[in-house]
Amino acid sequence: MKETPMDLSDHLKKVGKEVVRLDFYLLKRAFGVYYATWAAAIFTLTILSYISGITEQSDTYLTLYGLLDIGVIIVAVDYTRIVFRKAHMLSRLESDLQMSKSFKTIGNNVNIGILIVLIVMFAIIGTNIFPGDLNSLLTFIILWIVDLYVYMVTRISFGKVQPEVILAVGTFGFSNTASCLEFLLTGNSVYSFPLWLVTVIGWSISSLYSFYKAGEIHSTEIGESGSRFS
Amino acid sequence: MIRVDENPEDPQTVNELIEILSIQLNEPVMKSTARLMIIISLALNKKLTFTDLLEITSLGKGSLSNHLDKLKEGGLINIKTVFSGMGPRVLIEITREGMLAYENYSKILKKLLSH
Numbered sequence: 001m002k003e004t005p006m007d008l009s010d011h012l013k014k015v016g017k018e019v020v021r022l023d024f025y026l027l028k029r030a031f032g033v034y035y036a037t038w039a040a041a042i043f044t045l046t047i048l049s050y051i052s053g054i055t056e057q058s059d060t061y062l063t064l065y066g067l068l069d070i071g072v073i074i075v076a077v078d079y080t081r082i083v084f085r086k087a088h089m090l091s092r093l094e095s096d097l098q099m100s101k102s103f104k105t106i107g108n109n110v111n112i113g114i115l116i117v118l119i120v121m122f123a124i125i126g127t128n129i130f131p132g133d134l135n136s137l138l139t140f141i142i143l144w145i146v147d148l149y150v151y152m153v154t155r156i157s158f159g160k161v162q163p164e165v166i167l168a169v170g171t172f173g174f175s176n177t178a179s180c181l182e183f184l185l186t187g188n189s190v191y192s193f194p195l196w197l198v199t200v201i202g203w204s205i206s207s208l209y210s211f212y213k214a215g216e217i218h219s220t221e222i223g224e225s226g227s228r229f230s
Numbered sequence: 231m232i233r234v235d236e237n238p239e240d241p242q243t244v245n246e247l248i249e250i251l252s253i254q255l256n257e258p259v260m261k262s263t264a265r266l267m268i269i270i271s272l273a274l275n276k277k278l279t280f281t282d283l284l285e286i287t288s289l290g291k292g293s294l295s296n297h298l299d300k301l302k303e304g305g306l307i308n309i310k311t312v313f314s315g316m317g318p319r320v321l322i323e324i325t326r327e328g329m330l331a332y333e334n335y336s337k338i339l340k341k342l343l344s345h
Contacts, residue, residue, distance in 0.1 A: 008244065009342040015263050016339065019270040022286045026275060082276070089274045096339045218285070 016097045020090065025217040027086055027157060032210030034083045035168055039203035041076040042196055045069055050193035087157040118145060133187075140180040147172050164206035164213075171202025247338045254331040256300045264289060264297050266335065269306060272324035273332035280320035298322060306331055 048065050121142045147169055154165040178195045182188055242250075252258045255265040264287055271286050272278060278286075284294055301307045306328035312321050324332075 008248070008338075012335070012339055012342065015266055016270060016335075019267055019274070019286070023271060023274055026278075026282065026286075086275055093270070093274065093336070096336050097343075 013097055016093060020094055020097070023090060024158075025214050027090060028210055028214040028217060030083045030086055031154065031157075031164075032207050032214060034079060035164070035203045035207035035210060037076050037079045039200050039207060041072045042203070043200045044072050046193045046196040046200075084153055087153050091156050118142065118149065121145075136183055137180075140176060140183070143176045144173070147176065162213075164209040167202050167209075168206040171199045175199040242337075244338055244341050247334055247341070251331060251334045251338065254304060254306065254327070254334065256304050264293075265301055268297060268301065268322075269324070269328055269331050270335065272307065272322065273329060277321055277323040280322065283322060301328070 048068065121138065124138075150172070151165065151169045155161060158165075175196045175198050178198075179192055182192055182195070251266075255269065257265050267287055268283060271283065275282075280294070280298075283298075284291065287294060287297075289297070298307065298309060302309055304327070306325055308323045308325055310321050310323070311318050313319075
């Protein structure tokens, strides 16, 4: 029997929707790793900065500290790229399946715009062309944009606000705001370890919660029913 | 032949695109879905372990291996064994040709659903 456009459309849509349903578990798990990676990175960066701030260090220590900083950031940024790519591809497929110029499509465009702004701003700050105070203030501003960016990506990926996202974005926003206030009041531009420990704890809990929810989705969506096509 | 609204810059019909996709996957997309599901999942994630794909497709190990072999023959995926702290794992990675097959699927969806 010859297929009609409606048969084709329904069939291909069903396959896509099924993959989206099953892939949700993989994305949740990937975000669990993402939160854990950044919790470890923020812990390493702030505790090393804290130790350097309170004790006198040799040149060798400072060189190793700088290298470790760069290494940690490279690993965390690389994993971020992988997770955000997954999120972008999933929302693109969902958008294709719904065929609407919805929040997802608009959000994706906004996301790419924010990403470009972030990269340009980090590159400018990295050149140290601004006076120290302005450089610190710009860094705080960029970190607020990063916070907003994380919120948008997760909001678009999961369709609705997730508790672990609120915790991650909230604690990061708190640490950044508190650090900014500390800088404005005391002139201390070194990231305060106790303030950022809040973010480390928040992101660690978000990571555990993501893994827990991924496990739950796995047992309810995949474990029992599996693919509806097989 | 099913003809849908055609973009002058992209004159392929849905049927032509489906035919291309079926050749790429080495199976008719309307008859079976396993390879299409594997390609979509890999396009979204770039690479997945054999265990992940077992869970997503709910296929048996032998059946999944057969589908993966066919996709590898077509150059749509790469299969490699990596060693991690938890022992060796089979990693399946989508190739450029695989991404083209996915883009083809995406194009078909857009054409069909715009009506």
